Amino acid sequence: AASALRNHPFLIRTASEARKLHGIGGSISSKIVEIVKTGTHRRVPMNSKQEKVISDFCGIYGVGRTIAAQLWDAGARSLGDLDADPIRFNLDKNQQLGLRYYQDLQERIPRDEVTVIHQLVLESARKIDPKLQVLAMGSHRRGQHSSSDIDFIVTRDTSDGIDHTGMIKKLWHALEARGIAHHNLTEMNDCMLHALCSLPVEGAKMRRVDFLGVPFDELPPALIYFTGNRYFNRSMRLKARHLGYRLNQRGLYKDICLDRNGAAITEGTRVECRTEKDIFDKLSVPWR
Template sequence: MVPEAQRIFTGLSLYFFPNSDANKVRKRRIEKAKEYGAVWTKVWSNNVTHVIVDNKMTYQEVTKFLKLDTLPPEIIVVNETYLFDCISYHNLLDPKARYYEVPGMPTSSTVVEVAKLLPSELSSLNSSLPLKPAKNDIQILDTPSASVESGDVHQGQNDPAQDNLLSPANGTPNEPENISFGYNDELSAIMKESQSLKHIPVDLEDEDDTASLANSESDSDDDSKGNPSTKPKKSWQENFQCMDKHDGANTDANPNSETIEILQQMSEFYDRIRDQWRTLAYRKAIASLKKQSQRVIFQEDAVKLPFVGHRIAAKIEEIALTRGLRRLDNAKLDPHDQVLQMFMKIYGVGISQASQWVQQGYRTLKDLEKSAKLSTNQKIGIAHYDDLQLRIPRAEVEHHGAVVRDALRQMDPEFQVTVGGSYRRGALSSGDVDLIITRPGADARSLNISAIGTLVPKLESAGFLVAALAKTSKDTGSKWHGCSKLPTSDVWRRIDLLLVPWDEMGAALIYFTGNDIFNRSIRLLASKKGMRLNQRGLFKDVMRGPGRVKVTDGILLEGRNEKRIFEILGVPWRPPEHRIC
């Protein structure tokens, strides 16, 4: 039990409907109520103070089962949401609020007035207002589960009300398969304004979650971690993210959609401060939640999911119970953190430089322009800060790609330009424009001469490429990073020209399409199979020395055909729009 001062349900006798812990979610609800001081009343009696009704049940189903015309007015009847909201506020809330109503519940003045009473005021009512006798003078009724366990047979056993709750096969309560805890806009608004959640711990770090990423996906070779009794055991390869379809659809219909949304904001927060490991930890946890068919509420359930550590599991429980996350709220309210995030959005600025500027007392972009020592790229990033923060609509991404494609084909009709990144995955908007450039038979050197030597100067003179931010040559490929601007617009956009030799195009498409979780997964799978996958191709027999330092590149299995790489690895073909992990 929680400390005595936090036992807000002390003195309450709760009757659940259905009054059985056979359902896993209801069992957890009952356990939580007992932790906070409540007594679970398994047999109906005049000691009951509250009836907690599953959200999918009605008031009439309760009264029909109990053989009552109506429940005694001194008994408070609420839906399942009430308990967790009380725990969230660490206080007993008004049970007559509309969002705690059970469908079909009468709204007589007597019921409303009694519902206003606090539990401490109910003791006198219990002695002065006798429980209305059930029909046939039956004063006490067992629940169906209690009847079966004891072997007793009650009058009215074949009553339709009981038939609704009993399975014909074994006489046990029929449990709805997907009981979820409903949430509503009014309650969410109140929760966000609440300042009474001091009892909820705030974890500023997630060490165990980031550390858990060191374990490979294949270590989780028993799918029963997520759903113990619904799926057969998977082979080790089936546990990899790349083996499943991830199209990003139906997120709103997911029972964990509210939790996913808040965890996504935490992931974006860590992404902004360049904490790639925590970003990845949250994204992997989100991917696990998206696969669940029931709402995950408690920490002990969340930690059983693949790639969910104890700290993120605690945050999942906090979100499920409070509709919010204090860690995220604190991050949003911290003025220094807001300044840090603003500085880190400047092109060419990392967390180290941004933190240094904050420590030096800079608070605005104008402060930096006036006094800070800035590189050329940082000056460009500040001058066009607002433009470079904007998402680029899909149609505009296409337009940028068309400008480059037309210019290349004027040079050589065989040039091919593929728009990669989130655009290729079907996103409606993108953060930048990734253009993969190749030509049949071309190697890295010829692409550099054509694209970097001729194309870039041509587009600069036309006013399309307005700034060169970086040029890199690595792994026999080349990249040109800069900014572009359409002739009909003054808005600057980030653009990357990715030069890929023809024989490496298939592997490059995988690499430059993403997303990063999908890429990590398929590359890890290749490693587990004794192969190596990078942006140049899929290799076997790669020799490594101490510390897994690569000694030889190995033998190339496939580089040009994207689908063939999937086939060799035994991964079902996943079109780009199914790689949204």
């Protein structure tokens, strides 16, 4: 319902207009009309304190709305309550780290800081292996002035028969030695590592960093996928589907067999694409 409202080109003013949208029935449409007419809803004031506290809890790494509601039910009424007795509220290691660095992780990361961290990671990567590549993705690659977190693709040119296996672990230990890498939030493997890192200077803020291991032959589609944003990715996948292809972060596939709901029954054959532009060209999307 929220997505349908967000993407609707015109302001909804009546219940009948609301009910025409996918996923909206009588109950939701009446709430929409009340909000349109009054600017609020009768249930909002009643729950505002609880909702604000739950929203604050959702800002902790590893805490979603369900866990946040459970923390409220357990008697927590502030971040201070959780900080005072994390064991009582059954916070795991990652959630305790998220609480400790709550303010840092709530802040947007300036573009200049992402650039410096990227350069430091690149320096360490090149010392490990000159063919190791680390690419900054997400909002940074889209040219945004700030980022909510930092995504790095880690890959290696396989022309000499060696791939990126084991490289994320080596890179992590090198960054630890330089005072950049501090806490790994997931198990270390060749696919992905969620972590907390910072600039190696006194008083530097802790930042969320994801290291994404990508096979070299899957780099072009991965660049598209991890650059985003999600609306662009959704549009690209839809365009591919209309042309009889399937696109994901691993490749562009042809000869796909779909069921009546549009889900792929067979994997299909991966189309050779050496660059992002190759994929854009196959889908007749202008490259810029």
